[in-house]
Amino acid sequence: MNKRIRPWHRLLALAIGAMVFAVFAPTIVQAADPPTVQSLAETTTKLQISIDTTWVLLTGFLVFFMQTGFSMLEAGLLRQRGVVNALLENFIDAAVTILIWWGIGFGIAFGTSAGGFIGTDTFFLSQLPGADGSYPMGAPGSTAAINTYTLFFFQFAFAATASTITTGAMAGRTDFIGDLIYSAVMAAFSYPVIVHWVWSSQGWLFKMGYNDFAGSSVVHTVGGWTALVGAYLLGPRPGRTPWGTLPPAHNLGLATLGTMILWFGWYGFNPGSTLGTANTGLIGLVTINTSLGAGAGALSAIFYQYIRTGKWDLVYCLNGSLAGLVAVTAPCAYIAPWASVLIGLTGGILVVLGVDLIESLHIDDPVGAFAVHGINGMMGTLSIGFFGVASLTNKPDGETAGLGGLFMGGGFRLLIVQLIGLAAIVVFTVAFAFLMFGALKAIGHLRVNPEADRVGIDSYEHGATVWPDVYAVEQFVEEEGKNRSHDTGVGAYEGD
Template sequence: MDVGLFTANNVWMMICTALVFFMHLGFSLLEIGLTRQKNTINILFKNVFIICVGLLIYYIGGFNLMYPGDFNGYIGFAGFGLEAPILPDGSLDLSYSEGYTYWTDFLFQGMFAATAATIVSGAVAERIKLGGFMIFTLIYVGLVYPIVGSWQWGGGFLSTLGGDDAGFHDFAGSTLVHSVGGWAALIAIYILGPRIGKFSEDGTPNAIPGHNIPLAAAGVLILWLGWFGFNGGSVLSADPAGTSIVLVTTCLAAAAGGIGAFVVSTILYKNYDLTMMLNGVLGGLVGITAGADLMSPFESIVIGLIAGAIIVFGVALIDRLKLDDPVGAVAVHLICGIWGTLAVGIFGVKAGMSQFLYQLSGVAATGVFCCLTAFIILFAIKKVSGIRVSKEEELEGLDLHEHGMDAYADFRMNQH
């Protein structure tokens, strides 16, 4: 083994790990920016809790549930905790991978695991009980996410559909990360119901403006930066050709997503909606994530443009269904995640009907499993302890009732 090359690869993977960690700040700023001031502490608490408990639960069992070694292709478990491959002389076995050590692998994958619950956090903002959300996070990140991940990245049944050389393809997680969170978000907002005042008596949706759009914009730009690690690290080495094209396709899709959402929303609503453009950027990023390693620059632009348009129609669809998603998480992570996954069968080097059917199978299997498990977890929490805060708590704000503090203590305003 070329030790110098191995070191370079491992350093790149650690940098990407740091970038994915940085994305949690982006999610936090986006969520608080698009929601009301009186719930800022609550949202920040949830996001910090997610990364803390996500890493710990992934250490306890999630990592070995996601990468169980030999198993039946559906569920397996390699044991609790971490046990790195050690040589007889006590040194770390560097043959674990050509691109990174065992420890780097755990940390990089652990950052992905926490993302699934972060997606749900934004969708359920401003009306979910904190205790119920924390219980949901423990179970969903600890069990559901790693099981779905094992189906593809752990060598499970999705990776071998159609034979050893074929199979479902999800490069960095349009389905395995983003739609896993998106399906749970959809079920959660259905069970929770809309925020007070979101819909009029005749069902007309009312806008509930976020309190700090500059923070939301900063969050999206941080997320775009973090995607350099999210997709770039999924090359699993610092291979110049592989990382370069992945970063190019990722950035072009993001830019095209922003433009696509801007153009479509301007045509439909006759105004320049910044929040729609911001979510369009994220939609483009989610859309390219499944096939960033397979697409040409032009194809990535097409995927991003379509994802941007999907955002506009997806947000409208959620409103039409009388569902309340304060940050557009379902449109971004679920609908664009599905689009990006199916796009692998339409564009790129694997395009074809067989591959499209493999992609569709992966979307369907993930959707059924995630919807069932999310519903069971959330319904059980609802029956045992309740899942939604009281009307008084919602109107006065979760910061005051669940945390006893204000995010902006000197500038408390009436936001009812």
């Protein structure tokens, strides 16, 4: 039964509420201490850490998404009978890398240093949250103001990229067990050792004043040279002729999609390497330099190839953009925008000449991985010695200012530092790659069984094909060819 609220009831309720407020309000106001400078600083620091953590995670997601770009690029550039193998290897590389990076790689890269050469702790993410629920910050070899787990994830995405670069050059003939092994070894040792030298605050190259902002040498030179050694020891794919240019791509649509994804992902790769948002001007500079390098590389490659052949070559345009991106990855935080254009233009031409060089040596690199990553990774690293701005470059240990490049009035010192560091990285990478792939070859797990060369690696290793209907027709034609050769005694052609 509803009862109507009388006016005097409302007045009584308001009066009681006013009395309660009058009694307790002074106590409430007095209990809330005014903010101090220290409390405001603590709040600001926590907010900055939260923003930086979000930024690094988001850009790390972009870097990880580059695995999709590499997969699509390789799927488009390779023969159709090796696409499933390439897709699986790209996917499984990430799966292997995350576990090995967690157990060993991250500790070697950012653990407490032994003489500036290798990390010795922080294995299996041994830093745990404190009793008060606070999470560990950074790592012994990192001064980044983000928690350890965020730093770990961002660096894992980089480690996966180095392994994937190698996969592309060795596609179509690598034993799957061998791929699992070398992916694990790269994530456990060869890649994180270089990371420790360059990006750990305790690394010997870092203390020397060596500069590589986002990985032209650490990621791309390491991946490119490892890929070259692997492709050399593997030997060419069957029927790999003619030499002189990249083999025909089987699906340019996939290759273009993959390249666009990679370009997009590079906006995580380079800007994310700031590891924070405090310096928004630096983030803007890195982003612009990244974009200019990509555009300049694409244009110089396609125009240079047109001058040579009279054709507007899509594949070289795609690889030219990637070459420009690789080249500006190291210097993007240390140079003016005009310099990134020059570096990108140089990268586009070098990728064409690099393919010519590798083809002349009869080394089968079906995606041009060494020309894109190895050659341009080195060029981009050395470009800092010419174009580096002293106010932006790293400070050598014990000094108060960075070094300027040769063309920026800084003399030869920075260029010499870059040359020493790059030479050390290349020598270590090549020597380790020969040991690693040589061991795989000795135990019979580097190259697939010769039968896989005959029937196709997808069918032999995986029992699948990316184009089932087309492959069914090819199998029928192959069987018909065998029957005719049996009847006539003439060998059938085994093509793709």
